Amino acid sequence: MTAMRTPRRLAGILLVVAIGVIGACSDDDGTTPGAPQPTRTYRMGFSGIPPRNDFDLAVAAIMMWSQRADAAIISMELPWDSLLAGVPPETLVVRDQVGLANYYRSQ
Numbered sequence: 131m132t133a134m135r136t137p138r139r140l141a142g143i144l145l146v147v148a149i150g151v152i153g154a155c156s157d158d159d160g161t162t163p164g165a166p167q168p169t170r171t172y173r174m175g176f177s178g179i180p181p182r183n184d185f186d187l188a189v190a191a192i193m194m195w196s197q198r199a200d201a202a203i204i205s206m207e208l209p210w211d212s213l214l215a216g217v218p219p220e221t222l223v224v225r226d227q228v229g230l231a232n233y234y235r236s237q
Contacts, residue, residue, distance in 0.1 A: 175201035178230070196237035204230060 176195035180188040196202075209222055 170200075173200040175199055175203045177203040177205055178234070179205070192234070192237060196234075202231075202234040204234075 176199045178188055178192045180191045204227055206226070209217075209226070212222055213219070
């Protein structure tokens, strides 16, 4: 008799485990629709450098990522010739980067 109980007992245990696993599966991620989602702990930034050297494409790229970005990346090579010539860094920033930064802010 004990030999007959073991397969039934094992089948019953497997059935309970299978029902538990199937019951645990769900498409629900635990959030209610329309509820505010948790925010990222980092900022997502993009650069205005287009895939091709085309002004219209650069503007289109900036318009596209400005809808998704938290920050803008301005990546430039240092103007060593001007710095070594004694031009103050503040002057270089105003001359070379303020216009782009203001455009980014306006988006």
